[in-house]
Amino acid sequence: xxxxxxxxxxxxxxxxxxxxxxxxxxxxxxxxxxxxxxxxxxxxxxxxxxxxxxxxxxxxxxxxxxxxxxxxxxxxxxxxxxxxxxxxxxxxxxxxxxxxxxxxxxxxxxxxxxxxxxxxxxxxxxxxxxxxxxxxxxxxxxxxxxxxxxxxxxxxxxxxxxxxxxxxxxxxxxxxxxxxxxxxxx
Amino acid sequence: xxxxxxxxxxxxxxxxxxxxxxxxxxxxxxxxxxxxxxxxxxxxxxxxxxxxxxxxxxxxxxxxxxxxxxxxxxxxxxxxxxxxxxxxxxxxxxxxxxxxxxxxxxxxxxxxxxxxxxxxxxxxxxxxxxxxxxxxxxxxxxxxxxxxxxxxxxxxxxxxxxxxxxxxxxxxxxx
Numbered sequence: 001x002x003x004x005x006x007x008x009x010x011x012x013x014x015x016x017x018x019x020x021x022x023x024x025x026x027x028x029x030x031x032x033x034x035x036x037x038x039x040x041x042x043x044x045x046x047x048x049x050x051x052x053x054x055x056x057x058x059x060x061x062x063x064x065x066x067x068x069x070x071x072x073x074x075x076x077x078x079x080x081x082x083x084x085x086x087x088x089x090x091x092x093x094x095x096x097x098x099x100x101x102x103x104x105x106x107x108x109x110x111x112x113x114x115x116x117x118x119x120x121x122x123x124x125x126x127x128x129x130x131x132x133x134x135x136x137x138x139x140x141x142x143x144x145x146x147x148x149x150x151x152x153x154x155x156x157x158x159x160x161x162x163x164x165x166x167x168x169x170x171x172x173x174x175x176x177x178x179x180x181x182x183x184x185x186x
Numbered sequence: 187x188x189x190x191x192x193x194x195x196x197x198x199x200x201x202x203x204x205x206x207x208x209x210x211x212x213x214x215x216x217x218x219x220x221x222x223x224x225x226x227x228x229x230x231x232x233x234x235x236x237x238x239x240x241x242x243x244x245x246x247x248x249x250x251x252x253x254x255x256x257x258x259x260x261x262x263x264x265x266x267x268x269x270x271x272x273x274x275x276x277x278x279x280x281x282x283x284x285x286x287x288x289x290x291x292x293x294x295x296x297x298x299x300x301x302x303x304x305x306x307x308x309x310x311x312x313x314x315x316x317x318x319x320x321x322x323x324x325x326x327x328x329x330x331x332x333x334x335x336x337x338x339x340x341x342x343x344x345x346x347x348x349x350x351x352x353x354x355x356x357x358x359x360x361x
Contacts, residue, residue, distance in 0.1 A: 091242030093249040109252045116249075130276070134269055141268040 086113055195295060199302045254280060260338045271338075278338035285325060292321045 090113045098104060106125035107116045157163035208214075257277050263270035296318045299311040327348065332340050 088238050089241050090245070091238075093247050096248040096250060098250045098253070104250045104252075108249055111249050134272060137268045137272050141266070145266075 083114070196298055197302075260342050275338045278341065282329060282336075285329065289321055289325050292318050 092113065093108075093111050093116070095111075105120075106127065107119040110116045110119055153163070154165065157165040161167065254277070257273040258270060260271065260274040260278070263274055292314075296311065296314045299314045300307040303310045328345070329336070329341065330344075332344065
């Protein structure tokens with residue numbers, strides 16, 4: 001590639017030199033003017049001389065961008081259409097005072113219809129979460145209390161020794177045979 | 187601003203448009219431009235918006251502000267009563283959020299005042315400025331340096347230290 005351009009430049013230079021040799025004397029080379037081949041103003045009816053342009057392949061880039069647009073718009077357009085439909089035809093809720101003797105459902109505290117739908121069908125009511133958390137806390141606190149009382153009971157029984165724990169079963173005293181030691185002469 | 191705002195808190199600035207004294211017979215180009223804008227942009231957009239509102243009118247539904255019952259505070263809970271602690275903590279968090287919103291509203295009022303008064307806001311916005319200072323000082327003293335893991339208990343301890351400091355100051359002032 002580089003060699004080609006060097007060869008082309010060399011060929012152009014050689015052509016200029018040859019022209020000079022034929023037409024004029026050798027002494028005054030630098031003062032001669034040489035007519036350039038491209039300096040005439042030519043107006044084409046078409047797009048000019050067809051060039052075979054060398055450039056690196058853009059196949060992969062264009063393929064990537066095409067696929068990106070395709071996969072984004074595949075779900076993007078339906079989602080945008082649905083959301084536009086909901087915003088135009090169903091609309092957002094209006095703020096109102098809670099009527100007398102009416103307890104609103106947990107989804108009626110949200111404004112946008114999609115949020116309301118999600119709160120109604122997908123999420124649990126916040127009261128349920130609250131109660132679940134309180135149930136867990138109750139269970140854990142009862143467990144902690146039981147463990148603490150067990151620890152105290154164990155300590156006291158071990159210390160005092162009058163409880164059902166920390167005493168080992170012995171045999172009935174009536175089964176003991178005192179006969180070997182009952183008389184002083186055995 | 188949308189419709190339901192308090193006219194006392196956000197007063198409209200007095201109009202300063204001068205009376206028109208036309209001295210030429212030529213039409214005013216500003217009027218022409220205004221009319222042009224009105225017919226090309228304003229009217230279509232308004233009609234579209236009215237049509238959309240009409241669609242909304244057909245099936246209206248409402249949303250409400252949730253009212254929570256007051257539960258006993260952290261000061262009224264017994265020592266090992268974890269359930270009472272949890273409820274008090276949740277109530278404190280709700281109150282914290284409400285206080286944050288209050289500070290935001292006061293800040294917005296101050297901003298609205300500054301926007302209204304223009305270059306003379308430093309002398310005309312005194313009331314809003316004082317209100318904002320008071321509210322932010324109160325917020326700082328109550329919820330100020332609790333940090334990201336702030337809880338009802340830490341807030342209560344902060345209040346306790348504040349009261350101790352005040353009492354110490356009071357006794358020092360007496361002596």
